[in-house]
Amino acid sequence: MKKSIGLLALAASLSLSVFAVPASAQSINVLGHRVHQSVSTGESAGTTGGDVTETWRAENGDINWITADVTPIHDRLFREMTLDAGNIDLAFFLNRFVSPDVFELLEPLDGYQAESPIEAFDGLSQGMRDAMTYDGKLYGIPFRHATNALLYNSKILADQGIDSIPETFAELVDMAIAIHENDPEVYGFANHSGTSPTFILNLALAHGVQFLEPDYTLNADTPEFIETLETLKRLYDNGGLVQDYISGTLDTIIADMQNGRAALSLNPFGRVAVLNDAELSRFPGDIKAVAVPADPNGVTPAQTEVWYMVIPKNSTNKDLAWSLIRALSSPDATVREALNGNGPVRPAAYQDPRIVETNPAAEEEALSVESAKVAFPGFDQAARAQEILSEEADAMLLGRQTAAEAAANMQARISPLLPTN
Amino acid sequence: MRKFIGRFGKALAVGLISVWSLFPIAYVVLNAFKQHRDIFVFPPDVIFTPTFDNFISIAEVYPQFFGYMLNSLLISVSATLVCVVASALAGYVYSRFRGKALAASAFYLVAIRLLPPLVITIPLFPWVNILGLADTYWVLIALYAAFWLPLNVLIMKEFIDQIPRSLDESAIIDGASEWQLLRHIILPLSAQGMVACAVFVFVFSWNEYVYAFIFTIQNAKTTPLVLAEIMDSVTGTNYGVLFAAATIQLIPVVLLVLVLQRQLVAGLTAGAVKG
Numbered sequence: 001m002k003k004s005i006g007l008l009a010l011a012a013s014l015s016l017s018v019f020a021v022p023a024s025a026q027s028i029n030v031l032g033h034r035v036h037q038s039v040s041t042g043e044s045a046g047t048t049g050g051d052v053t054e055t056w057r058a059e060n061g062d063i064n065w066i067t068a069d070v071t072p073i074h075d076r077l078f079r080e081m082t083l084d085a086g087n088i089d090l091a092f093f094l095n096r097f098v099s100p101d102v103f104e105l106l107e108p109l110d111g112y113q114a115e116s117p118i119e120a121f122d123g124l125s126q127g128m129r130d131a132m133t134y135d136g137k138l139y140g141i142p143f144r145h146a147t148n149a150l151l152y153n154s155k156i157l158a159d160q161g162i163d164s165i166p167e168t169f170a171e172l173v174d175m176a177i178a179i180h181e182n183d184p185e186v187y188g189f190a191n192h193s194g195t196s197p198t199f200i201l202n203l204a205l206a207h208g209v210q211f212l213e214p215d216y217t218l219n220a221d222t223p224e225f226i227e228t229l230e231t232l233k234r235l236y237d238n239g240g241l242v243q244d245y246i247s248g249t250l251d252t253i254i255a256d257m258q259n260g261r262a263a264l265s266l267n268p269f270g271r272v273a274v275l276n277d278a279e280l281s282r283f284p285g286d287i288k289a290v291a292v293p294a295d296p297n298g299v300t301p302a303q304t305e306v307w308y309m310v311i312p313k314n315s316t317n318k319d320l321a322w323s324l325i326r327a328l329s330s331p332d333a334t335v336r337e338a339l340n341g342n343g344p345v346r347p348a349a350y351q352d353p354r355i356v357e358t359n360p361a362a363e364e365e366a367l368s369v370e371s372a373k374v375a376f377p378g379f380d381q382a383a384r385a386q387e388i389l390s391e392e393a394d395a396m397l398l399g400r401q402t403a404a405e406a407a408a409n410m411q412a413r414i415s416p417l418l419p420t421n
Numbered sequence: 422m423r424k425f426i427g428r429f430g431k432a433l434a435v436g437l438i439s440v441w442s443l444f445p446i447a448y449v450v451l452n453a454f455k456q457h458r459d460i461f462v463f464p465p466d467v468i469f470t471p472t473f474d475n476f477i478s479i480a481e482v483y484p485q486f487f488g489y490m491l492n493s494l495l496i497s498v499s500a501t502l503v504c505v506v507a508s509a510l511a512g513y514v515y516s517r518f519r520g521k522a523l524a525a526s527a528f529y530l531v532a533i534r535l536l537p538p539l540v541i542t543i544p545l546f547p548w549v550n551i552l553g554l555a556d557t558y559w560v561l562i563a564l565y566a567a568f569w570l571p572l573n574v575l576i577m578k579e580f581i582d583q584i585p586r587s588l589d590e591s592a593i594i595d596g597a598s599e600w601q602l603l604r605h606i607i608l609p610l611s612a613q614g615m616v617a618c619a620v621f622v623f624v625f626s627w628n629e630y631v632y633a634f635i636f637t638i639q640n641a642k643t644t645p646l647v648l649a650e651i652m653d654s655v656t657g658t659n660y661g662v663l664f665a666a667a668t669i670q671l672i673p674v675v676l677l678v679l680v681l682q683r684q685l686v687a688g689l690t691a692g693a694v695k696g
Contacts, residue, residue, distance in 0.1 A: 033653075064639055066639050067650060068646070068649070258461075270656075
């Protein structure tokens with residue numbers, strides 16, 4: 001009997017505590033990646049930008065940061081946006097998830113900008129704003145870019161007697177293969193295939209062709225892209241590329257670079273910090289970043305991804321959301337966020353003395369941002385198209401088809417998925 | 422000689438299964454005490470100076486981790502209580518009563534379990550929001566309890582089937598009511614089955630990701646969601662922190678199973694051999 005009473009008491013007390021969820025005061029729900037929170041609030045150790053949201057919070061209320069990894073963020077956002085009234089007031093949105101259907105669910109921001117403008121709005125990258133403009137309306141304010149650089153392990157290169165980075169991409173490919181020939185335990189590039197095949201896309205830019213152009217022209221069966229695939233195969237077969245390229249992930253790339261199993265990588269500038277972290281890396285301070293060496297036309301073949309701030313159409317707090325967007329987008333906020341580790345979306349930020357002082361690659365990064373292209377424009381079937389690109393390229397690397405066959409298959413399989421107008 | 426080979430074979434099989442089962446757990450726990458930079462060194466360092474840095478990092482970088490762990494605990498315990506009580510009652514009814522409605526509901530109970538969880542989840546999402554249950558403990562408790570209810574009802578029915586009906590009859594002759602019969606005879610004798618059911622629900626609720634991901638935002642967030650967040654595709658995964666968090670996440674389940682080990686084994690093997 002006593003046991004039963006005890007059990008019931010436990011159940012009752014648990015139930016009481018379980019259902020006593022505290023109601024929050026005036027606040028805004030912001031969905032994003034933890035990195036958006038950390039660059040906005042300056043919570044990461046060693047950063048100097050401080051809490052950019054502090055003043056806004058003092059005037060407007062709390063920010064409930066709802067954080068998750070990239071795909072779960074968008075999964076959650078898309079689901080929330082189907083409701084009559086959503087729980088998300090402001091979201092961070094990655095360019096590769098953009099499609100006409102998504103625009104239908106987002107609030108156009110031109111009205112807010114006309115009524116209560118963002119300070120120095122024209123200073124935000126024009127190209128980035130254009131990528132989020134649909135049917136003449138602006139749907140997102142750029143917040144963060146991740147533009148690819150050439151990351152290299154200066155110690156490994158120095159040990160091998162390599163004292164400079166090549167000026168052209170073709171020479172870089174030869175160097176990647178030579179690194180493995182000099183030391184069979186070290187590979188050239190640490191990159192991976194996967195569902196977002198940024199390495200091939202960047203390799204294509206380096207061969208002078210954009211795999212899929214912003215107007216959805218597909219260049220898979222062009223001689224330049226076939227040559228891209230042949231270069232990929234040559235790298236893979238000769239140790240110029242890690243051998244787990246097909247099965248690898250971002251984590252394996254980072255581990256390979258941190259442990260010196262690879263000497264080069266095409267990855268965003270911002271990744272230098274984690275590769276040089278003394279607690280994480282066996283080569284702290286040795287990983288450097290420069291602009292990707294030039295393509296045959298002398299252009300830096302940089303690829304970029306951009307995070308935007310968007311307001312879902314079913315948000316119940318749109319004015320407050322816009323006011324936070326304004327606070328996070330001012331020129332000073334952009335610099336302070338960059339000091340906290342963000343990729344600044346205002347080109348002028350790279351000339352700010354605070355950035356120049358703390359970011360040794362500021363000039364290289366500015367150069368890359370200027371010429372960077374969004375390598376894969378968004379559309380409804382973008383994820384499937386990228387999967388096909390990886391599948392066909394991987395099959396070529398495994399010797400199941402030639403580069404020309406892979407290119408032809410990509411063209412045939414991806415073309416029907418593209419928007420028709 | 423044959424006896425020796427038989428024993429050796431058994432020992433070898435047990436050893437292999439143990440290594441197979443324990444290796445991933447040992448790998449996670451040991452690496453939780455290494456610096457991230459030392460985790461992927463090849464060949465791996467077997468002897469190393471342990472560090473608690475990763476555990477400290479959890480508190481620094483994911484300060485809400487322990488709050489979410491409390492959420493997990495409250496949700497798991499509540500779901501377990503709801504499911505075990507409901508299963509025991511339903512198991513008693515299915516064991517001791519007959520009827521067309523009961524047979525039909527038993528069929529429904531099994532049929533509903535055959536549906537993939539995601540098929541149910543997506544249409545539930547708008548309804549959960551309309552009912553104001555999104556991001557509350559209620560929704561996860563209900564889902565976790567409901568998810569295991571069909572199987573646990575069948576388990577409890579099997580247990581109660583093994584209790585001789587003569588005991589029921591004796592109790593009734595002695596003047597016991599249905600409720601007294603259940604409380605003083607049936608439930609105590611089927612306690613091992615309830616323990617087995619409780620462990621199933623608790624472990625499932627403690628580790629569940631998909632429902633928690635879909636139906637919670639912040640207030641009712643559970644630890645598996647934080648673990649998934651640590652596996653980061655923007656800045657890369659800090660495996661030291663991930664393994665430390667996974668180690669902490671492992672502790673309550675291991676403790677529960679250790680405490681209930683005897684009843685659990687008895688519960689799982691009861692009814693395996695009849696006669």
